[in-house]
Structures are given as C-alpha cells and as structure tokens.
Amino acid sequence: MTAPEDQAPPPDDLQEPVAPGKSPDDPPLTVAAQKKRPPDRSTSWAPPTESPPSYREAPPAVRPVQPPGQEKPGEDRSQRRIAILTGVTVPIVLAVIVFVATVVAGPFQEDVKEGVSAAEPPVRVGIEESWNEDVDMGWVFDEPLPEHALNELRNLPSTPRSVIDFAAANGGIRYSSYCLTSACDAARTRFKLSLTGRRRGEVRITDVVGRVLERRKPPTGFKLRGPTGGAEEIEPGILIFDASSTMERLRSVDESGRPGRAYFDEKFVYLTLNEPIVFEVLAVSSTWDIDWELVVKVIVDGKPGEMIVRSDGTPAGKPFRNPGKLHEHTAYQGGYMCEVGAPSCEPMRGF
Numbered sequence: 001m002t003a004p005e006d007q008a009p010p011p012d013d014l015q016e017p018v019a020p021g022k023s024p025d026d027p028p029l030t031v032a033a034q035k036k037r038p039p040d041r042s043t044s045w046a047p048p049t050e051s052p053p054s055y056r057e058a059p060p061a062v063r064p065v066q067p068p069g070q071e072k073p074g075e076d077r078s079q080r081r082i083a084i085l086t087g088v089t090v091p092i093v094l095a096v097i098v099f100v101a102t103v104v105a106g107p108f109q110e111d112v113k114e115g116v117s118a119a120e121p122p123v124r125v126g127i128e129e130s131w132n133e134d135v136d137m138g139w140v141f142d143e144p145l146p147e148h149a150l151n152e153l154r155n156l157p158s159t160p161r162s163v164i165d166f167a168a169a170n171g172g173i174r175y176s177s178y179c180l181t182s183a184c185d186a187a188r189t190r191f192k193l194s195l196t197g198r199r200r201g202e203v204r205i206t207d208v209v210g211r212v213l214e215r216r217k218p219p220t221g222f223k224l225r226g227p228t229g230g231a232e233e234i235e236p237g238i239l240i241f242d243a244s245s246t247m248e249r250l251r252s253v254d255e256s257g258r259p260g261r262a263y264f265d266e267k268f269v270y271l272t273l274n275e276p277i278v279f280e281v282l283a284v285s286s287t288w289d290i291d292w293e294l295v296v297k298v299i300v301d302g303k304p305g306e307m308i309v310r311s312d313g314t315p316a317g318k319p320f321r322n323p324g325k326l327h328e329h330t331a332y333q334g335g336y337m338c339e340v341g342a343p344s345c346e347p348m349r350g351f
Helices: 033-037 075-115 146-152 160-169
Strands: 122-128 139-140 173-178 185-199 203-216 221-223 237-241 247-249 251-252 259-260 270-271 276-285 287-300 304-309 320-322 333-335
Touching: 075 160, 075 221, 122 304, 160 276, 185 203, 203 237, 237 247, 270 276, 270 320, 276 287, 276 320
Parallel strands: 221 333, 237 276
Antiparallel strands: 122 185, 139 173, 139 221, 173 185, 185 276, 203 247, 203 270, 203 287, 237 251, 251 259, 287 304, 287 320
C-alpha cells in the first residue's frame, strides 16, 4: 500500500528545538543534562554557593513594657486572679494565726498549766461528813443487832472513837437531834459541801436545793447513844424536809439557831478559777426516813445550768440519807447508852 501523493514522507532526522538564547550551532544536550534542567522558568533555584552559610545566634527577644492596668500579652486571667487572692488572703491568714496564738492558744496553754479541761464541770465538788464529836453522837439501825454485835457492845469502851467505829461497822445511820418543836424529835444530818471554780470567767452559784428521791417509815431496829459533852457553833445553812417535801432550798440559820430566809436570796456567791467556797449543810427531817440529793444551780458564761451532787460527790453515787422522826427509845427493838466516863456501854432503861 502506497501513501497518498499529497502526504509527504517524514523527515529522516528531527531537529531539536533551539532554546532561547542558544545558537543552533551549539552541540546538543546530553540526556543527563536534559534531566537536570529545571522543568520551566517559573521554578526558582537558589544560586549556587561555594561554602555553607554561616549561622549566628539570634539576639534575645525583647518583651515590650506593658502600661499599668493592662493585661500582658499571653497572660492567663486566672493567674491574675490567684495573685490578687493571694495578696488579700495572706494578710488575713497571718492575722488569724496571730489571733489564735494570742487569744486562743495563750489561754489554752494557761488552762493546761492549771489543769483545766473544758470536758469537766464548771465547778469541782467535794463532800465530807462534818459531825461535831461533842454532840452528834446518835445512831439508829434498820434491824436489831445480832447477838455477836451485842456481845461486843457490852464490852465496848465508852469513848467517842470506839463507839463511832462500832456503829460504822454495823450499819448505823448517824444523826443528832434537832428541835423543830419542843419535842426535839427531828433527825439532823450534816456535811461540808466544797465548791471550786474551774473556769477562767466567773461562775455564779445561784442556789443549792435538796431534792427528795424516796420516803420510808423511820427505822426502829436499834438505837445507840454515844458520849456527849459540849456545845456547838451555829451552822450557816440548813435544809428542812417536812412530810410533803420534794424540793427544799438551802436556808440560813439565825442567831438563835432557827431556820431563816433562803440562803441565796441574801447572798451572791461568785467563783473564779481555783477559788473554793465551803458550805456547812444541815439536813433535817421530823417525819420520813428519806433518800435525797443536792442540786447546785449555776450560771456560766451567762447560761444557767445545774449539777447533781450525792453523798460521794458524784451525780450518780449513793444518795444522802436522813432517818427522819426520832422515837422514844422504847419504840426500838433494842437500845444502848454510852455515858462519858463510864467503863463500858450499857442498855437503856426499859431493855
């Protein structure tokens, strides 16, 4: 098949296009040179250098000075708030520390030195029997004395000490007679009540009250009278329990030895730290044999309160006891009398 006449045969050798600025007579580029040349004029190449560039340390950045009251670039607002709070709270914390050290810790150290504890009551209580050995020499017993006790009593020296020890060992209830009427048939018991302040501020004693816990018929088992030989001084406080008493206030004793007005209606009693006061308390009953307790009313730091006191000085110990009406000795199932100067105790008349 032949080519058409109007189609010219391809030339035997294609000529390389001449690059701008290049003479046609220059020798053609090799294949490697053709591959290395840039693809087009838009690509810029860094001019060749004979040696690597030298690197110098950049100068430190200078932070611009910020006018007062304006936020610094990049500063966190929470950090500014923390700084403000720190500036406000640190002086307050220091003030609190100083306050605690001077107002709280100082008195606390003093309290430790004085042995004061906030856990203890505001008043320390002490109780002890306060018998007058010259006149308070009577005992009654709930039951008749057994034979071995009677044998001991028959040979007992008639001295105050021996009689006191015998009565205590055999369960005697001690009393002295008191004259509410001409019969002088009221039983009187007595003790000392000591109160000591245990607060730095003042503690006010506003009242002392006797509260009846139980009533019984007076005992008639046995009666013992010890040696007496003198008079006594008038006592400052007395509680009179009648047949229907439930609460009786401590009353003063007048010059004749009779009950007067309520003690704390006439006197104001304040206690400071470790300051004691002692009351001589007489309890009198001409009717029932009673168990009872003391109620000490106080005001501490402007707040009223009360403390219960029993025969051992605690709020829950054995109650006080008063044997009540004293009968004629023939009403008892036995009775002995111990006279001053007698060699031994002897039965009362009628036994």
